[in-house]
Amino acid sequence: MSVAVAVTDSPEGRLALESAVAEAQSRSTGLLLINLTLHDFDTEEVPPGLEVTVINRSGRGDRDPVAAVIDEIDEHPEVDRLVLGLRGRSRVGKAVLGSVAQRLILRSPVPVLAVRTDRTRS
Amino acid sequence: MSTGYPRRQSTSAASTKFDLPHMGSGRPVHRLGVIATVATFGGLLFGYDTGVVNGALEPLSEDFGLTSFSEGLVVASLMVGAAFGAVFGGRVADAQGRKKTILLLACVFIAGTLGCVLAPGAAFLIGARFVLGIAVGGASATVPVYLGEVAPSEKRGSFVTRNELMIVGGQLAAFIINAVIFNFFGHVDSIWRWMLVVALAPAIALLVGMLFQPESPRWLISQGRTEEALAVLKLVRSPERAEAEVAEVTHLAAEDAKESTGGLSDLGTRWVMRLVIIGVGIGFFQQLTGINSVMYYGTQLLTNAGLDSGVAIIGNIANGVFSLAGISLGMYLLNKLPRRVMFLTGYALIALFHTLVALTAVFVPAGPGQAWTVLAFLVLFVFSMQGTVGPLTWLMLSEIFPMKIRSFAMGICVFVLWMMNAVVAQFFPPLIQGMGMTATFGMFAGIAVIAFVFLACLLPETKDKDLAQFERDFKAKYGRK
Numbered sequence: 001m002s003v004a005v006a007v008t009d010s011p012e013g014r015l016a017l018e019s020a021v022a023e024a025q026s027r028s029t030g031l032l033l034i035n036l037t038l039h040d041f042d043t044e045e046v047p048p049g050l051e052v053t054v055i056n057r058s059g060r061g062d063r064d065p066v067a068a069v070i071d072e073i074d075e076h077p078e079v080d081r082l083v084l085g086l087r088g089r090s091r092v093g094k095a096v097l098g099s100v101a102q103r104l105i106l107r108s109p110v111p112v113l114a115v116r117t118d119r120t121r122s
Numbered sequence: 123m124s125t126g127y128p129r130r131q132s133t134s135a136a137s138t139k140f141d142l143p144h145m146g147s148g149r150p151v152h153r154l155g156v157i158a159t160v161a162t163f164g165g166l167l168f169g170y171d172t173g174v175v176n177g178a179l180e181p182l183s184e185d186f187g188l189t190s191f192s193e194g195l196v197v198a199s200l201m202v203g204a205a206f207g208a209v210f211g212g213r214v215a216d217a218q219g220r221k222k223t224i225l226l227l228a229c230v231f232i233a234g235t236l237g238c239v240l241a242p243g244a245a246f247l248i249g250a251r252f253v254l255g256i257a258v259g260g261a262s263a264t265v266p267v268y269l270g271e272v273a274p275s276e277k278r279g280s281f282v283t284r285n286e287l288m289i290v291g292g293q294l295a296a297f298i299i300n301a302v303i304f305n306f307f308g309h310v311d312s313i314w315r316w317m318l319v320v321a322l323a324p325a326i327a328l329l330v331g332m333l334f335q336p337e338s339p340r341w342l343i344s345q346g347r348t349e350e351a352l353a354v355l356k357l358v359r360s361p362e363r364a365e366a367e368v369a370e371v372t373h374l375a376a377e378d379a380k381e382s383t384g385g386l387s388d389l390g391t392r393w394v395m396r397l398v399i400i401g402v403g404i405g406f407f408q409q410l411t412g413i414n415s416v417m418y419y420g421t422q423l424l425t426n427a428g429l430d431s432g433v434a435i436i437g438n439i440a441n442g443v444f445s446l447a448g449i450s451l452g453m454y455l456l457n458k459l460p461r462r463v464m465f466l467t468g469y470a471l472i473a474l475f476h477t478l479v480a481l482t483a484v485f486v487p488a489g490p491g492q493a494w495t496v497l498a499f500l501v502l503f504v505f506s507m508q509g510t511v512g513p514l515t516w517l518m519l520s521e522i523f524p525m526k527i528r529s530f531a532m533g534i535c536v537f538v539l540w541m542m543n544a545v546v547a548q549f550f551p552p553l554i555q556g557m558g559m560t561a562t563f564g565m566f567a568g569i570a571v572i573a574f575v576f577l578a579c580l581l582p583e584t585k586d587k588d589l590a591q592f593e594r595d596f597k598a599k600y601g602r603k
Binding site (some may be wrong): 008009010011037038039057058059060062063064065100 | 593
């Protein structure tokens with residue numbers, strides 16, 4: 001069993017990583033860190049104290065981040081949870097651009113844990 | 123016109139990580155020279171085919187009864203073809219190999235040239251120029267890559283520079299050949315066909331010559347054909363160096379693959395989008411300096427200002443000479459001046475000389491006096507443009523993008539650049555006819571001022587910076603917190 005997390009270059013991505021670390025710790029499993037940003041993660045950026053596998057996005061085959069994540073989950077059958085970061089989007093933004101998160105939720109073969117940055121909770 | 127496609131050099135760790143034996147001397151060096159000579163025929167053709175209308179246009183226009191709008195279309199169709207050739211040429215070269223692609227482009231050069239030379243009417247000519255444009259754009263994307271991959275790391279820069287010089291040299295050659303043909307054989311019907319047919323010679327030389335040149339070792343390694351790559355390296359390096367270089371080339375091939383990682387969805391990242399906007403702006407404004415209106419319509423401008431066509435076509439050679447001189451100076455300045463200083467100085471000078479051209483048309487009465495004054499300011503504009511903004515644009519585009527989205531981001535910028543080239547080519551003749559020289563060059567001056575402000579506000583400095591560090595700093599500054 002293992003937790004996969006899609007880390008984008010944004011506050012949502014950082015929040016997703018934090019949440020995934022907590023999830024993996026509470027379930028005592030490893031973490032499959034799928035790095036969707038445009039830089040390769042170095043060791044300082046990898047959370048300590050966990051068994052982490054870092055997958056950096058590389059090459060034309062990984063151009064679509066959704067395909068990159070789904071391919072990795074297919075290749076790692078031990079993954080049974082995917083963690084994603086979401087943010088509120090404007091109407092215009094929704095009309096103009098497709099959402100990576102939405103496509104991931106719809107296509108993920110494993111249950112998805114979605115965390116949101118702009119949540120307000122008392 | 124300086125439309126190369128340089129590779130960024132500072133990210134390749136070649137110089138630091140790989141301690142390589144000397145590249146060798148004697149036979150391998152001679153072989154490299156042959157490769158460079160043959161491949162840069164691609165650059166020469168690029169220059170000749172874009173420059174030849176400057177001089178061929180007038181007899182052609184009389185022959186086919188063109189209006190200023192259809193004149194624009196004849197010139198611009200090549201640039202539209204080039205926009206597609208530049209974007210898709212790289213893809214073909216990655217899939218099929220550099221050598222095969224250049225051979226294919228040579229065939230397209232030959233077919234396109236024949237189509238233009240034998241064109242029965244304007245519509246056919248426009249189509250044939252579009253086809254020729256695909257070859258021009260393809261060559262602009264493929265030849266520098268091939269040269270950079272065959273050359274040893276310490277010679278990479280000078281090989282790519284050589285191609286740049288051949289492009290501008292090709293334009294100058296076209297201006298000179300046009301002037302000679304027109305002044306000696308101007309009475310012959312359809313003399314423009316003879317001006318265009320000259321391009322067949324370098325096209326055939328490229329085709330035949332490339333048959334005997336090796337495939338790029340870097341591409342062979344990217345395809346897993348290491349044995350063949352080593353055989354090629356042994357051809358162009360000393361035996362020790364060839365063995366030693368396989369590791370470096372393998373590393374570089376892997377880096378290349380990374381460059382095509384990012385795509386459309388990465389533009390959603392704010393700091394990446396910001397860089398792409400800057401890059402698109404750099405390409406957009408480079409063409410709106412109007413450099414190519416001089417390169418394509420210089421002869422016509424001088425005729426309009428009051429010179430005889432025979433004299434105008436000779437006067438136009440000055441544009442080619444100053445272009446070549448400017449780009450030589452520019453290549454030297456690239457290593458001396460900070461990028462921002464060079465860019466801003468360039469646009470300031472461009473605005474100045476455009477203003478002077480515009481004022482000349484107002485204050486100097488039409489006739490040879492006006493024409494020579496216009497020519498003086500035009501060559502000063504060409505010289506300052508090619509000495510700064512021309513080569514710098516390409517260098518900047520190769521430096522500012524994060525490595526993993528470089529291929530996609532540069533594709534967008536290069537496409538925009540060629541399309542703006544087409545827009546200027548299309549609308550310059552109707553603008554000159556409709557608004558006159560003063561308004562048209564006044565407009566160019568205004569656009570140069572806008573470019574100055576745009577770059578002053580947005581352009582980051584990259585000179586002497588480690589590009590990976592630049593990437594991190596830019597992200598820290600403009601990324602979403």
